[in-house]
Amino acid sequence: MNKSKRKLTESELQLSESLRRIWLAKKGELGLNQEKAGAALGITQGAVGHYLNARIALNTETIIKFAQLLHVEPSDIDPNQVVKLGRRSNPSATTEDVLQGVSNASGTQSPIPPHRTTVPLISSVQAGGWAEVVDNFQPGDAEEWRETTAKVGPNAFALRIEGDSMTSPAGVSIPHGSIVIVDPDVEYTNGSIVVAKLIDVQEATIKKLVIDGPNKYLKPLNPNYAPIPINGNCRIVGVAKKVEIDL
Structure with a gap:
């Protein structure tokens, strides 16, 4: 959208x-x-x-x-x-x-502001091909630019969550409409929340990566959705570093 x-x-x-x-x-x-x-x-x-x-x-x-x-x-x-x-x-x-x-004006020491950086908010389709377009990405290609305190690399981006597959009744939850800050330069591990691109799907998706021996899955945080087995049919685009919610 x-x-x-x-x-x-x-x-x-x-x-x-x-x-x-x-x-x-x-x-x-x-x-x-x-x-x-x-x-x-x-x-x-x-x-x-x-x-x-x-x-x-x-x-x-x-x-x-x-x-x-x-x-x-x-x-x-x-x-x-x-x-x-x-x-x-x-x-x-x-x-x-x-x-x-x-x-400040009262003469007291002002605290150092938190680290901030600005990342493009892109669509799930853009995220799916991010590795190919990041070097030629132009300011007007983003929906908007988001300022964030997440510590991320120069190729980071933001993605708006659509749907409820990552809405969990307990623990970590990433509800519909929230913004996820993603860093493609971070190495993923078992349990990472990742943005992934399945070969036969145009859009990227965000899921929890589960590595169980030789088996790998993209697991929704919502228990009503089934895990997605992956085996050479998936490319990890980046690792989620922070979730931000606009009220």
């Missing part, structure tokens, strides 16, 4: 334009490109581009991180920001080092 991306508000567009102006003015001086910025900020190179090109709205944490990276105050990006940053004398310091010096 296609989902329209939320359009940024006028104020969000203005923030993005302000960041972009500062980026263009400072990146040469600081020896930055989008790849280096992503590594320092803990996000993907693509996410840096989305922030700079007004595809994703900036939030306070991201503004603070970009301000530290670019050696400016958050208020230079957003005049409404009251956070003041300690000037950093070491240009090679990491974002984590810099955030240690962030103080």
Whole structure:
């Protein structure tokens, strides 16, 4: 099911334009490109581009991180920001080092924001062929881009669950409509929740992988559904790292 991306508000567009102006003015001086910025900020190179090109709205944490990276105050990006940053004398310091010096308006130490990255939300059909398309994936190919605290690699993606085969009456449950963050670079093991592509099915599916000696199964968490035996007829696309639910 296609989902329209939320359009940024006028104020969000203005923030993005302000960041972009500062980026263009400072990146040469600081020896930055989008790849280096992503590594320092803990996000993907693509996410840096989305922030700079007004595809994703900036939030306070991201503004603070970009301000530290670019050696400016958050208020230079957003005049409404009251956070003041300690000037950093070491240009090679990491974002984590810099955030240690962030103080809020009351003068108390501000905690380091959790690691965040941005991944594309794709369809089950796209997930089935992810290995073939990931290198040529374009921003407009995703339903939307999701910010997540899951620690995943650069090829990670998000998948929306459809149906109730992974809804469990007890223990881990992944209900209809929830979002699963998937990392194709993680090695799967017995018991992993995986996204898998069966040879004769166009869409990918998400199930629990069960390895019992020489036998392997894709097991739904809902006991009303039968396990699916696999034996050379299945390719594991990636391993689920986190489940997120929009209320």
